[in-house]
Structures are given as structure tokens and as C-alpha cells.
Amino acid sequence: LKAINDHIDNDPDLRGKRDLLTSIDGIADKTAALILAELGDPHRFTSSRAITAFAGLNPRLQESGKYRGQTRISKMGSSRLRAGLYMPAVCALQHNGAIKAMRERLRAKGKTGMQIICAAMRKLLNIAYGVLKSGQPYDVKLALAH
Secondary structure, rough: HHHHHHHHHHOHHEEEHHHHHHHOOOOHHHHHHHHHHHHHHHHHOOHHHHHHHOOOOOOOOOEOOOOOOOEEOOOOOHHHHHHHHHHHHHHHHHHHHHOOOOOOHHHHOOOOHHHHHHHHHHHHHHHHHHHHHHHHOOOOOHHHHO
């Protein structure tokens, strides 16, 4: 971890991206390093849907004919990114205003705890993508506006 932090500190571009990511409540240095390593250049993704699919956090319907199964996450993407976003999402459920509001909406709809955590992981990744793409630090008011 020290070597990774030294590498990020020596590169001004990576340092700026890390500072943008750590402005998000729930993401610290270790998660920021993981996101930067897994995503590479965020501009290669055309939208937040593409980055969600890359992480394997997009919903996948399980149906055939008249059979309608449960909707789950696809898990077709980066398992390291999904695993690395789990604890930050749990933390963000307590400390991030936008994700707290989403948790209350989903709980009112009757969603289970794990569904709420997966939704928080997806939202955290989308916020990180937006921050990296725009170059602006995280603003709770902007996240709550959507």
C-alpha cells in the first residue's frame, strides 16, 4: 500500500484524481487507489451505465418464457472492483447524504438489505465516475438533485 501511495503521490494527474475521489464521503485512499487501478482512464467509458456494466453491478433479469425469476446483479465485470466497493458502500450508507436518501427510498419500497447495499455500490461508482469525468469535487447538493 505504501508503494501504491508513493506512486500516486509522484504523479500529479493521479494525485488530482485521488483527491477528487476522496472528496466523496465513503471513499478513502485505499478505495480511491483501487478505483483508479481498475478503471484506468474514465474517459474510455461512454456513460455511467457502461462503467456499471464494467463493474458487474447492472441488474440481470432471469426469465425464460413464462418463468420470471429474481433480478440479480450480473457479476460479469470486475470482481475486485465489486469487492472493493462493498465496505465503502456500507460506510456511505451512514455518512453520505445522497446514499442515505436512496437507502430510505429503497427501504420504503420493501427492498432487502443486500439489495440496498448493491444499489449503494452502484451509486458510489456512478458518483466516482461523475467526479472523475467532470474534474469537480463531490457536492452533496448536486447528487441529491438527481
